[in-house]
Amino acid sequence: MPTATYAGTDVTVNDEGFFEDPTQWTEAMAPELAAGEGIDTLTDRHWEVIRFMRSEYDAKGTGPTVRILGKTSGVPVKELYQLFPKGPAKQAAKVAGIPKPRGCI
Amino acid sequence: MGDTIEKVSIIISKGSLDGIYPGLIMANGARAEGIEANLFFTFFGLDAIHRKRMEHIKVATVGNPGMHMATLLGALPGMSGIATHMMAKKMHELEIPDIPEFVEFIGDTGAGMYACKASVDMFDMTEDDFVEQVQGIITVGEFYDIAAGGEIIFT
Numbered sequence: 163m164p165t166a167t168y169a170g171t172d173v174t175v176n177d178e179g180f181f182e183d184p185t186q187w188t189e190a191m192a193p194e195l196a197a198g199e200g201i202d203t204l205t206d207r208h209w210e211v212i213r214f215m216r217s218e219y220d221a222k223g224t225g226p227t228v229r230i231l232g233k234t235s236g237v238p239v240k241e242l243y244q245l246f247p248k249g250p251a252k253q254a255a256k257v258a259g260i261p262k263p264r265g266c267i
Numbered sequence: 268m269g270d271t272i273e274k275v276s277i278i279i280s281k282g283s284l285d286g287i288y289p290g291l292i293m294a295n296g297a298r299a300e301g302i303e304a305n306l307f308f309t310f311f312g313l314d315a316i317h318r319k320r321m322e323h324i325k326v327a328t329v330g331n332p333g334m335h336m337a338t339l340l341g342a343l344p345g346m347s348g349i350a351t352h353m354m355a356k357k358m359h360e361l362e363i364p365d366i367p368e369f370v371e372f373i374g375d376t377g378a379g380m381y382a383c384k385a386s387v388d389m390f391d392m393t394e395d396d397f398v399e400q401v402q403g404i405i406t407v408g409e410f411y412d413i414a415a416g417g418e419i420i421f422t
Contacts, residue, residue: 228299229364229372239375248301266296267363 168194173259180255180262184219187259195257199248208245208257211237215258225255227265274303274417276410281422282311284326284351284366285333290422291315291369298376303417306373307410308401309383313390316380316397321366325351367398374400379413381405 163182166175168191174182179198181187192212196204204212214235218226228251232239242250251263275297279290290306297304314320328334328341328350340346355365364372374380382397382404394404405413 228376229295229362232372232375239372240377243298243375243377249299251299252301266292267361 176261178262181259182261184216184260191259192257195259199246199253199256201246201253201257204257205245207237207241208254211235211242211245211250211254212258215254215260219258219260225251225258225260225263227251227263227267229267230265272297272302272418276305276307276414276417276419278307278309278419278421279312279315280310282314282320282324283331284324284354285331286422287312287315287324287366288363290420291366291373293420293422294378295369295373295376298373298378304373304376305379305381305413305417307381307383307405307414309386313382313386313392313397315366316370316382316401317392318396318398321370321398324366326354370398370400374398381410381413383407383410 163174164177165172166179167173169188171186171188171191173186173191176182193204196208201208211231214231215225226234228239228242228249231237231242231251231254237245246253255262275293277290277294279287281287290312294304294306308316314324325347326334328336328347329338331341334341334350370380380401382401384404384406387393387404394401
């Protein structure tokens, strides 16, 4: 299993760079993770999505798909794509240190 | 990485429920992965973006062996409606949106949507018949320009 270092701490990630163990994640790691996704600055709106991903994962054991994000996060779909252009659910999951959401829809 | 898909163009040519959903799901899935996606609606596939028709898309119960239903039974009045209703119920349980909502959502994800000019002319339709997510009525040549550099999927 590959390891990566964020905010000076070693973490276990899978081949795609998603956290294997979400408990290893801290908020201090998010800016570096975001930079790896081509997102230079994390705005309050980014953080709203990231925290929502974490709480959904904590509650359900899986991250939400883009559609569920759009319906329940309070950030509309169009804006989600402005914040995370390469796929909001996927990129936000990576920055939030949770596994990649697996829904088809 | 290297071997990744960066862009897809999906052609939807059929007007049945089972003809439309796969293309929409693939476009949606592409956008979820951050892949550029364009949808091109042609022939009966135009019903998927037709304001009045998109709410009435049905599953075919005749000539559809996948239904596992005798052809004569499938031809009974109302059978297609019943099968569609059952399928819609199941999809609703699975949080799969109906076609009008799905088209709007896919538009919001930034996918392009286009109607085929030859088909639009053939069915005597105009731009006003289509939902606002449709960016234009285009020719095959224009479609190839838009699709350039990506994969093309015909459904």
